[in-house]
Amino acid sequence: MRKEHVSGTVILFVLLFVFWLILAANAHWSTIIVGLMTAALIVFYNTDIAFSPKEITKIGFKSFVALFFLLGTLVKEIVKANIDVVRIVLHPRLPINPGFTTSRQPLEKDVNRMLFGNAITLTPGTLTVELDEKEILVHELVRKERPIVENSAIEKAFIRYEEAGR
Amino acid sequence: MLRDIVVLFLLACGLFFFFVGSVGLVRMPDVFCRIHATTKCDTLGAGLILLALIVWQGFGFTSINIAIVLMFIWLTNPTACHSIARSQYTLQTLKNKESAKEA
Numbered sequence: 001m002r003k004e005h006v007s008g009t010v011i012l013f014v015l016l017f018v019f020w021l022i023l024a025a026n027a028h029w030s031t032i033i034v035g036l037m038t039a040a041l042i043v044f045y046n047t048d049i050a051f052s053p054k055e056i057t058k059i060g061f062k063s064f065v066a067l068f069f070l071l072g073t074l075v076k077e078i079v080k081a082n083i084d085v086v087r088i089v090l091h092p093r094l095p096i097n098p099g100f101t102t103s104r105q106p107l108e109k110d111v112n113r114m115l116f117g118n119a120i121t122l123t124p125g126t127l128t129v130e131l132d133e134k135e136i137l138v139h140e141l142v143r144k145e146r147p148i149v150e151n152s153a154i155e156k157a158f159i160r161y162e163e164a165g166r
Numbered sequence: 167m168l169r170d171i172v173v174l175f176l177l178a179c180g181l182f183f184f185f186v187g188s189v190g191l192v193r194m195p196d197v198f199c200r201i202h203a204t205t206k207c208d209t210l211g212a213g214l215i216l217l218a219l220i221v222w223q224g225f226g227f228t229s230i231n232i233a234i235v236l237m238f239i240w241l242t243n244p245t246a247c248h249s250i251a252r253s254q255y256t257l258q259t260l261k262n263k264e265s266a267k268e269a
Contacts, residue, residue: 079210
């Protein structure tokens, strides 16, 4: 096992074990032992694909706060997006003006990029089509003069989350 | 009694969003716009219906399980839609290139 994979391995182990405990819904000693063994086996056979520090934000108090802030923003944006779509779909004239826009992609860590792409799909009027190191290609339902993604609340929340993990 | 009302309200809202998603699927003009309608309404629709289940069941281990289901829906739904959108985009650019070559 290489050294840079240790923290990712621990995270994966804890995640799997907590997931097992939630599914099992009891704390009998046999459940715990089986869970520990299974989680250890899975982690042992997947060390090479476990999260590496290059891919995830460091875990700490600050990044946890930022993560909660991010989740709050995401839920707010999802509700907004739904109301938006309902308004457009039920409008008798269907007021859409679809098109593609590219804007910069500010994140460095792979997992954060993945989450960012997914979050953009869930926020109002945008759909991620392509995403790479520098740019993000977005399909917009109602085009404005500037790309919707630029300086949006969700992008700011993601940048804050990544800064917090430095 | 109050719980019944809350559950019914949440279920009705969830159903409404699913309904709008389906209407959008029919009304929108092309693939990308259809994806817009379905992704967004599915996430909140499923969220509200699962929230209704949590309220109905009462809080406990089951509600954590339901929350995990919701998390997976919110993770897989945009992923699948991204995949569809990306393949459609690739296909479109490919077709455009071919037609440009023929002309």
